[in-house]
Amino acid sequence: MAQAQLEYGERETVLDGRYSWARLVASLVLATVGNVGLWSVILVLPEVQAEFAVDRGDASLAYTATMIGFAVGNLLLGRAVDRFGITVCIVGAAVALGAGYALAAVSEGLWQFAVLHAGLIGLGASATFAPLIADISHWFDRQRGFAVAITASGNYLAGVVWPMALKDVLAADGWRSAYLVIAIVCVSVMIPLALALRRRPLHVSAAGAVPVPPRQAIDLSPRTLQWLLVAAGVGCCVAMSMPQVHIVAYSADLGYGVAVGAQMLSLMLLGGVASRILSGFVADLIGGVRTLLIGSVLQFLALLFYIPFDGLASLYVVSLIFGLAQGGIVPCYAIIVREYLPAREAGQRVGLVLMSTVMGMALGGWMSGAIYDLTASYQAAFLNGIAFNLVNVAIMLFVLWRTRGPTTAPAAA
Structure with missing residues (x-):
């Protein structure tokens, strides 16, 4: 001790x-x-x-x-x-x-x-x-x-x-x-x-160092929690990919042109940077799971806004809202891993979860294109993204429900 x-x-x-x-x-x-x-x-x-x-x-x-x-x-x-x-x-x-x-x-x-x-x-x-x-x-x-x-x-x-x-x-x-x-x-x-x-x-390099337990205790095994985070990562990023990958093409289809779509993408990315920084502050106050839930719910709303609002000014506003909503989601997975899982395994566990988010982006980008080919419209693709987003929300609510609270030992460094 x-x-x-x-x-x-x-x-x-x-x-x-x-x-x-x-x-x-x-x-x-x-x-x-x-x-x-x-x-x-x-x-x-x-x-x-x-x-x-x-x-x-x-x-x-x-x-x-x-x-x-x-x-x-x-x-x-x-x-x-x-x-x-x-x-x-x-x-x-x-x-x-x-x-x-x-x-x-x-x-x-x-x-x-x-x-x-x-x-x-x-x-x-x-x-x-x-x-x-x-x-x-x-x-x-x-x-x-x-x-x-x-x-x-x-x-x-x-x-x-x-x-x-x-x-x-x-x-x-x-x-x-x-x-x-x-x-x-x-x-x-x-x-x-x-x-x-x-x-x-020190805690990952010093010989014989005593491991410090994670900050949060949860009624799930590390393996179960890991795979739940992987599934959540796929779900949120299939949803996230719809506007990010297809906003330029969507803008062109609506008659606004490729250049306007590129501007919307840049606005989305800038909103994402602001969102990531803000989410970091929030996560330090309320934890990674709750912060991710907030971002996921806001992403759901932003995706929903894309369906009825397809005017030029509206798309600029919704794209900014989407960027502000989704930017902080992916970093929260790394924060959750560090809150709930051993520090010495952070690299491989963060790597696995973030790999799932990349695969979700790749899968979602393809799915949205395939749905567009079948329906000649992006409306169904937005609905598909909303469905995957709800899977993410459900998983994170389950993780929050099974969380027992802070551990009594010092926080993992």
């Missing part, structure tokens, strides 16, 4: 301190740079389609390949970060991204391009999502929710920053030059920052 109390006291001198905040800034930069892997193929899709002389569906395979690599990487690298720490993962990711973009820039066919996006770009980008989120969660206690939310915001910030940074290169020199620029930036920025994060928290 004395050893546990001593170690908890040692952790208190580290958590939420100056080093933790400096590490958070570095993590946000890494997330913003590394998550370029999720957005770059979208930026170059028209040029790639034209150069390789393929149709839009075939050209989109590179995006699908990226999402598969990203999903698998969140699981595999989530396990790796528990064992080796975040520095090894980020250095490997920087090398993978640098090599992936450099080789893609000289690729001679679509299949080469797609394979590189799955095996190097998607996999490399994943290190700056779930593994990085799991790592920063170890360095905060009182403000853990905020720190997790800030790090997760890099995923959306990448979608805002990189298009603006690359637009002139794309216009002047084409997509191959843009990919070479990305390769150079990833290697030159990510490796030095990764080396600055070599320090590891």
